Amino acid sequence: MSRRAGRHFLQIPGPSNIPDRVLRAMDRPIIDHRGPEFAKLAGDLLVELRPIFGTSNPVMVFPSSGTGAWEAAIVNTLEPGDRVVMFETGQFAALWKRMADKLGLEIDFIAGDWRRGADAAQLEAILAEDRSQSIKAVMVVHNETSTGVTTRIPLIREALDKAQHPALLMVDTISSLGSVEYHHDAWGVDVTVSCSQKGLMLPPGLGFNAVSDKALAASQDGGMRRSYWDWEEMLKSNGTGFFPYSPATNMLFGLKEAIALLNEEGLDNVFARHNRHAEATRRAVTAWGLEVLCQEPAEYSPVLTAVLMPDGINADQVRSVILDRFDMSLGTGLGKLAGKVFRIGHLGDFNDLSLMGTLAGVEMGLAVAQVPHKRGGVQAAMDYLAGNNRAA
Numbered sequence: 001m002s003r004r005a006g007r008h009f010l011q012i013p014g015p016s017n018i019p020d021r022v023l024r025a026m027d028r029p030i031i032d033h034r035g036p037e038f039a040k041l042a043g044d045l046l047v048e049l050r051p052i053f054g055t056s057n058p059v060m061v062f063p064s065s066g067t068g069a070w071e072a073a074i075v076n077t078l079e080p081g082d083r084v085v086m087f088e089t090g091q092f093a094a095l096w097k098r099m100a101d102k103l104g105l106e107i108d109f110i111a112g113d114w115r116r117g118a119d120a121a122q123l124e125a126i127l128a129e130d131r132s133q134s135i136k137a138v139m140v141v142h143n144e145t146s147t148g149v150t151t152r153i154p155l156i157r158e159a160l161d162k163a164q165h166p167a168l169l170m171v172d173t174i175s176s177l178g179s180v181e182y183h184h185d186a187w188g189v190d191v192t193v194s195c196s197q198k199g200l201m202l203p204p205g206l207g208f209n210a211v212s213d214k215a216l217a218a219s220q221d222g223g224m225r226r227s228y229w230d231w232e233e234m235l236k237s238n239g240t241g242f243f244p245y246s247p248a249t250n251m252l253f254g255l256k257e258a259i260a261l262l263n264e265e266g267l268d269n270v271f272a273r274h275n276r277h278a279e280a281t282r283r284a285v286t287a288w289g290l291e292v293l294c295q296e297p298a299e300y301s302p303v304l305t306a307v308l309m310p311d312g313i314n315a316d317q318v319r320s321v322i323l324d325r326f327d328m329s330l331g332t333g334l335g336k337l338a339g340k341v342f343r344i345g346h347l348g349d350f351n352d353l354s355l356m357g358t359l360a361g362v363e364m365g366l367a368v369a370q371v372p373h374k375r376g377g378v379q380a381a382m383d384y385l386a387g388n389n390r391a392a
């Protein structure tokens with residue numbers, strides 16, 4: 001392959017682009033993870049992470065992908081045979097369910113059409129019928145990265161409260177944390193699962209669990225056999241600024257910088273910026289005469305937009321044309337959406353002109369790939385961005 005000048009446009013919904021300041025922060029000699037410099041770094045970080053999750057409780061950091069943090073949430077709190085409720089919001093919900101299955105949980109999987117979020121009314125009905133309170137956890141994906149749909153977690157909490165049900169609430173915020181408003185404590189979440197490579201603008205490699213007192217109590221009395229993922233060992237070591245095994249040291253340098261970036265911008269401004277770019281993207285898609293996959297406006301994702309292709313058009317063919325001609329990667333359709341949608345990531349280290357480059361690449365790609373569409377999506381997005389709604 002010959003060299004391609006200029007920066008590749010990585011517009012998949014995670015891993016997201018890494019800001020230069022974060023790259024520079026990680027480009028350092030390794031330090032002793034049993035020494036005083038590390039204890040200071042980790043001690044500070046474990047506190048600085050809490051407001052990002054909206055919690056004053058501990059947040060644990062595993063050297064893992066998000067999938068590992070899913071497993072940590074389950075094995076510390078649930079036992080084989082425990083009944084849980086999960087929602088079929090898309091591919092990531094289906095994968096978490098498959099893991100729960102493998103670990104021996106009994107799952108009530110609420111069916112969905114992959115075009116809207118978890119249904120709080122259906123949850124409330126199931127919980128109200130569970131008079132023996134045999135359901136131990138409700139597990140939901142906040143931002144379903146395969147579909148571009150964001151479930152309203154406060155409505156899920158409300159369903160638990162209305163049914164006065166004691167089940168734990170576990171939320172996957174892997175693609176929402178640091179991009180979409182979220183409050184672990186205020187929303188009554190028991191375990192928040194997340195990881196590093198989406199809104200936190202880092203490479204893959206860190207998995208997170210934020211935990212409530214109730215989740216910690218459940219882990220003390222129960223959970224499954226576990227070792228690597230054991231919260232108790234992690235919290236014991238973390239108490240002194242260390243880890244029970246080698247931490248991902250240089251990723252932690254990067255995490256510290258990423259948190260600084262979020263705080264310098266202000267989390268509320270970060271969330272507003274994501275909402276604004278998502279709205280501009282939807283205006284472009286609508287102007288092209290194409291369809292946004294998400295069907296519930298209150299659940300549009302601030303992080304990504306999945307675009308449905310007209311019948312007879314293979315979305316992966318369009319993606320491949322765009323990669324080849326314009327050096328831009330878009331997200332592929334996952335699971336049953338394979339070939340039917342492409343996903344535009346508009347998250348992380350991203351601004352108005354990154355969005356305009358992205359949308360111009362898509363509009364040119366639609367033309368080159370001969371997808372039936374109208375022109376003017378880029379213009380519609382520009383009109384919105386240049387209009388009466390400045391970035392915060």
Ligand SMILES: *Cc1c(COP(=O)(O)O)cnc(C)c1O
Nearest residue numbers: 065066067092143145174175195
């Ligand atoms: C990316 C993603 C995952 C998987 O995370 P890995 O780091 O690839 O293990 C899980 N859930 C959601 C919502 C995601 O976006």
